[in-house]
Structure formats: structure tokens, C-alpha cells
Amino acid sequence: MPxxxxxxxxxxxxxxxxxxxxxxxxxxATTQKPQALLDALNHYYTSGAANVHRAQHLPGxxxxxxxxxxxxxxxxxxxxxxxxxxxxxxxxTSALNLLAYGLQAHFAEGDEIVISALEHHANLLxxxxxxxxxxxxxxxxxxxGHGLIDLEAAATLIGPRTRLLAVSQFSNVLGAWQxxxxxxxxxxxxxxxxxxxxxxxxxxxxxDVQALGCDFYVFSxxxxxxxxxxxxxxxxxxxxxxxxxxxxxxxxxxxVDYHRAEFRPxxxxxxxxxxxxxxxxxxxxxxxxxxxxxxxAVVDHEARLxxxxxxxxxxxxxxxxLGAPELALVxxxxxxxxxxxxxHLLTEQGIAVRAGHHxxxxxxxxxxxxxxxxxxxxxxxxxDDLLRFFSALDQGLELLA
Ligand code: PMP
Numbered sequence: 001m002p003x004x005x006x007x008x009x010x011x012x013x014x015x016x017x018x019x020x021x022x023x024x025x026x027x028x029a030t031t032q033k034p035q036a037l038l039d040a041l042n043h044y045y046t047s048g049a050a051n052v053h054r055a056q057h058l059p060g061x062x063x064x065x066x067x068x069x070x071x072x073x074x075x076x077x078x079x080x081x082x083x084x085x086x087x088x089x090x091x092x093t094s095a096l097n098l099l100a101y102g103l104q105a106h107f108a109e110g111d112e113i114v115i116s117a118l119e120h121h122a123n124l125l126x127x128x129x130x131x132x133x134x135x136x137x138x139x140x141x142x143x144x145g146h147g148l149i150d151l152e153a154a155a156t157l158i159g160p161r162t163r164l165l166a167v168s169q170f171s172n173v174l175g176a177w178q179x180x181x182x183x184x185x186x187x188x189x190x191x192x193x194x195x196x197x198x199x200x201x202x203x204x205x206x207x208d209v210q211a212l213g214c215d216f217y218v219f220s221x222x223x224x225x226x227x228x229x230x231x232x233x234x235x236x237x238x239x240x241x242x243x244x245x246x247x248x249x250x251x252x253x254x255x256v257d258y259h260r261a262e263f264r265p266x267x268x269x270x271x272x273x274x275x276x277x278x279x280x281x282x283x284x285x286x287x288x289x290x291x292x293x294x295x296x297a298v299v300d301h302e303a304r305l306x307x308x309x310x311x312x313x314x315x316x317x318x319x320x321x322l323g324a325p326e327l328a329l330v331x332x333x334x335x336x337x338x339x340x341x342x343x344h345l346l347t348e349q350g351i352a353v354r355a356g357h358h359x360x361x362x363x364x365x366x367x368x369x370x371x372x373x374x375x376x377x378x379x380x381x382x383x384d385d386l387l388r389f390f391s392a393l394d395q396g397l398e399l400l401a
Contacts, residue, residue, distance in 0.1 A: 026352050027223075034286060049063070103243060116143070177327075184212070200328070203328070230283055345396035
């Protein structure tokens with residue numbers, strides 16, 4: 001039985017890609033955009049762009065109103081309520097760098113930062129470099145046999161010197177939800193701050209930062225069907241108090257003299273310079289669009305499509321799936337075949353998947369692999385996309401294996 005996405009027509013690029021002979025299966029890298037977002041960008045740019053927060057004129061007031069309305073929608077999306085603030089950044093990467101710089105005074109020599117073995121470089125390098133700058137210890141939690149952060153090991157490695165835990169909610173390579181509740185509880189029992197990299201997790205289902213209980217939650221708009229150049233940092237009020245200002249310039253100040261300045265609190269104090277105004281407004285429109293969808297239908301469609309993808313790969317003897325992917329994506333290798341060679345053959349047949357280390361080089365190294373191929377799904381994918389992928393894969397395997 002074919003699996004048809006009822007939302008495919010809402011994403012004009014899908015038709016365009018098909019006309020170009022392309023089957024897009026790389027949504028974990030970035031997503032195609034809904035018409036609702038394109039309409040919002042068009043409306044903003046054709047009705048009068050203006051800078052936010054500083055102008056007294058009417059276009060400025062309109063832009064500021066739309067910008068702050070988006071902030072409110074992001075807060076609702078995460079159920080932030082009154083618990084904290086939504087800070088706009090330029091991406092998940094810049095949000096994590098903001099934290100690693102903004103929190104550096106929070107650490108003393110010998111303190112420990114705990115991450116996991118499956119982190120994306122964006123949630124590894126800022127902490128690794130902070131540890132090097134401040135003589136801290138970076139502790140890496142190992143994985144169990146299913147590709148989940150090992151809770152038993154975590155219980156021994158998270159200890160009294162742990163000052164911060166930063167972990168991914170959903171692995172961009174292994175496609176598995178991580179045991180966040182238990183991990184956060186371990187860190188909180190030691191009085192450590194907690195950071196959740198929601199870049200992949202936020203895309204699937206709805207997440208409640210208050211229920212999760214993390215101090216900081218980070219994601220990128222472009223992976224959630226929104227525009228590029230925009231990230232979100234949610235911070236709990238008490239945790240934001242630990243954050244020093246890190247980028248300086250217009251907009252983030254209350255009072256300035258030549259030799260001193262007084263800065264705004266969050267969120268504006270952490271949004272130095274002109275923010276990506278159109279993108280913020282566009283993300284608001286995207287969330288409104290997503291909010292209007294039947295959530296259960298989306299979850300069911302994604303789950304069915306993923307099952308078909310996983311089963312199809314498992315049926316092919318030469319293919320070895322990495323970990324135990326639950327949703328959204330599957331990474332795999334073919335023994336004896338270099339992932340780049342297979343990726344090349346897939347590309348030639350119009351299949352857009354990702355090959356390589358997926359910005360998780362230490363994880364791939366620990367698996368003894370130079371890279372892997374990752375197929376990832378968006379809510380607009382159909383089972384026909386998978387048929388085209390499998391047909392191209394079989395042709396590739398015939399040539400290579
Ligand atoms: N964390 C994870 C788990 C990711 O998958 C990504 C993007 N691949 C990032 C962080 C970084 O996101 P961005 O490149 O949009 O800043």
C-alpha cells in the first residue's frame with residue numbers, strides 16, 4: 001500500500017525537485033519550506049522592511065510587533081510559559097557557542113563538563129574548546145549496544161565535579177531518542193546546569209521544556225521547516241542568571257559611555273546587532289502552519305515511512321544499519337563498499353541523501369567507519385520516494401558489491 005503525504009502539496013519545492021529528477025531524502029540536514037513561510041517572507045519584504053526595537057516609525061512598529069509575536073509562538077511551541085526566555089541566535093551552532101562563552105565564568109579549573117559520545121560537532125567543539133581555555137575536564141559518556149547514552153556509565157561519570165551536562169535529544173546519526181529524563185536527573189542531583197541539543201528532536205513531535213526540566217534547549221529553525229540563519233535558545237530564568245553577555249554591539253545595551261556600559265537582560269541582551277528579522281517572522285508563520293496540522297497524522301505517517309525505510313534496508317543482506325534507529329532517519333554502510341562510492345551512484349540517479357561523517361566524526365571513528373550514508377525523512381516524503389531510493393540503491397549495489 002502506498003504511503004501518501006497529504007502535506008506534500010504545501011511544499012512547492014517538492015514538485016520543483018521532482019521536475020529536476022531529484023528525490024529529496026536529506027531532511028535531517030535541512031528541510032524544504034511550506035508555502036506559509038514563503039507567503040510570510042513575501043509579505044514582510046513587499047509590505048515594508050524595517051529594523052526592530054529601535055525605530056519610532058510605523059514600519060518599525062509593525063516589524064517589531066511581528067518579530068515579538070514570533071518569539072511568543074516559539075515559546076508556546078516549546079511550552080516555555082513563564083519559565084524562561086526565548087533568545088534568537090543565528091542557528092543551533094551559534095546558540096551553543098553563546099552558552100560556551102556566556103557560561104565560562106561559571107567554571108573553575110578542574111570542573112567537569114559532561115557530553116556524550118554521539119554529539120554533533122556543534123555540541124562537542126564549543127565545550128571541548130571551553131575545557132581547553134579554562135583547564136576543565138571534558139567527560140564523554142559512552143553508548144550502550146543500542147546507540148543510546150549508557151545510563152549505568154552516566155551514573156558513575158556524572159559526579160560532584162560535574163558543572164554542566166550537554167546532550168543531544170535525538171542523534172542525527174543513530175536516529176534514536178536519548179534517555180534525557182534520567183540523564184538530566186543525574187546532572188541535577190549534582191547541581192549541574194543542563195543543556196539539550198534539540199536540533200533533531202524538535203522536528204519530531206512536540207516537546208515541553210518545562211516537563212523536560214532542562215536549563216537550556218537549543219534548535220535551528222531550518223531543520224523545523226523554517227528559514228535559515230536563525231536559531232533558538234530557550235533558557236530557564238534561574239540558569240540565564242549565570243550567563244554573561246558575549247557579543248557586543250547595538251540593541252543589547254541599556255546605557256553606554258566610552259569606558260563602560262550597562263547591558264540588557266535576556267533576551268535582547270543576547271541578541272546583539274540587527275537580528276534576522278524576516279527569518280524570525282517566517283519561523284512564526286512556519287510554526288503556525290505546523291500547529292494547524294493533525295499532529296497524530298504527522299507522527300503516524302513519519303513512523304510508517306520510517307518503518308518501511310528500515311525494513312527495506314534490513315532486507316538487503318549487504319546493508320548494515322547503524323544502531324537501532326527509531327524514527328526520521330537511518331544511517332547505514334555496505335561492508336566492502338566505500339560510502340562515497342555508493343553515494344556517488346545514488347547522486348547520479350537523482351537520490352539526495354547524505355554521506356560522510358555527519359559532523360559526528362568521533363562517533364564514526366569509534367564505530368571504525370570513515371563514514372556512512374544517511375537517509376532522512378520529512379513529513380512531505382511519500383513511499384514513492386523510498387521506492388526510487390531502493391531502486392537506485394539496488395542498482396548501485398549491483399555495480400559495487
Ligand atoms: N546538533 C545536531 C544534532 C544537528 O543535527 C545539527 C545540524 N546538523 C546541529 C546541532 C547544528 O545545527 P546548525 O548547523 O543549524 O547550527
